Amino acid sequence: MPGRTPTATAGPGGHQPEVRTTEPAPAKVNLFLAVGPCRADGYHELLTLYESVPLQDEVTVTLRPAPDGRWRFRVSGGGPALPSGWELPRDTENLAGRAALLYAEALTGAAPGRSVVPGRGGRASSRPVGPAHVEVRIEKRIPPAAGLGGGSADAAAVLRALQRLYGHPLDTADLLELATRLGSDVPFLVQGGRAVGRSRGEVVLPRPAAPRLPLVLALSTFRLQTPEVYRELDRLRGRGEAPPPGADDPERGLAALLDALAVADLDQAGPLLRNDLEAACVSLCPEVGVLTALLRESGCLGAAVSGSGPTVFGLARDMEEASAAARRAGRDAPPGLAGRVTFVPLLSGLPGERRGAAANPFEPS
Structure with missing residues (x-):
């Protein structure tokens, strides 16, 4: 880098x-x-x-x-x-x-x-x-x-x-x-x-990082603290309100997503986006669920929470569709989100990155 x-x-x-x-x-x-x-x-x-x-x-x-x-x-x-x-x-x-x-x-x-x-x-x-x-x-x-x-x-x-x-x-x-x-x-x-x-x-x-991915970030003024989100997930799981660990095979899901990304099949990759913390994020901040649904309804192939939230992102086929989805999401956002969310289309990757052989960040450039 x-x-x-x-x-x-x-x-x-x-x-x-x-x-x-x-x-x-x-x-x-x-x-x-x-x-x-x-x-x-x-x-x-x-x-x-x-x-x-x-x-x-x-x-x-x-x-x-x-x-x-x-x-x-x-x-x-x-x-x-x-x-x-x-x-x-x-x-x-x-x-x-x-x-x-x-x-x-x-x-x-x-x-x-x-x-x-x-x-x-x-x-x-x-x-x-x-x-x-x-x-x-x-x-x-x-x-x-x-x-x-x-x-x-x-x-x-x-x-x-x-x-x-x-x-x-x-x-x-x-x-x-x-x-x-x-x-x-x-x-x-x-x-x-x-x-x-x-x-x-x-x-x-x-992992090989080609292609760069057309994304829409939903950047909001909401804030969530990581320890609080994990505690909420444990609470929901304890009450049977979120799937328990081991309910499926995450290795298989990740392998399917990596395979789809390797051949640039973004239509296949979209539904494979996943974040087990989403239920906890929505429980603590219901607007997260609204934003995830809004990005899907606006034309994204899939949407998920990033990390412990509350940022949500959507995956599009290309930057033209990402830009269009960002505009639609901004237009269709509920009144309660007005002024609290910005939809940003961008290509994933490092600034100025040319995807191919990666430079070693530990050696002099």
Whole structure:
């Protein structure tokens, strides 16, 4: 996933330059999400198919010299996607700040007293790395608490940015281990494209990502918190109001969807979209069910909730039909949704992506 070439500015006395880079932080949708039983660790067993979408935050990471000899982590930001009165969590209260902290711990702990020179590129050198002040600035364009992975995308972008600034000292396995510690979606969002997720979502198996998919996103002002949605699913299952785990074979459903996508049979793929959290989302926010039905009635081949909602997306045959479905959905939306939902047609994939052989996000570009 290409970011901007790092820039350097000389620090005081011309030593220890300040370096900076900006990374895109694309969102994701879940084309398929089967939720198994709750595990002993409190997480649910998941089987999911991730797909990147070019709705993205912009994350700028700056490394400054630390004259006080201490690591410091600062996160700030804003942007049009933040609802009125919604404040971005600061510093290490933000997942992006925790990503910077974990990266610093890995960088200094992997080879005590020896690491890379920020901004020089290449592998680890014999020069010791002193503490740095890490500043993260996030321009939010992904709505928060929307099921699109915005916070996780920001954390993934910080990991990629620090890899770039420090010359890619961590290998793929190490970087993905850090991502796993940050959250279930972060390992996928470090890489992007299309991938199957297993376990709690963090075991990522990349898949061929052609073709890019014509989608309609229904972006709303409603907000749902992930833990609340999973608790509601467990409650509904306990009362027999949602299908229990094991009611069908999700592996077969996912395989059928992957087969349809592999041959670009979107008519076949549409009805195979799935999200087991939909019943819980609708229970907590009935408008989610209205939006899913509205996208289908507006001409989409299928529609589903993304992640833990409330964002809903529809799959169309091509961008012309996606644009037409978005217009119809906006026209036919019930009065109660007026001003609360925006229907956005787009092609899935990473910004600027040419689908074919994927670039390695862990190596210098």
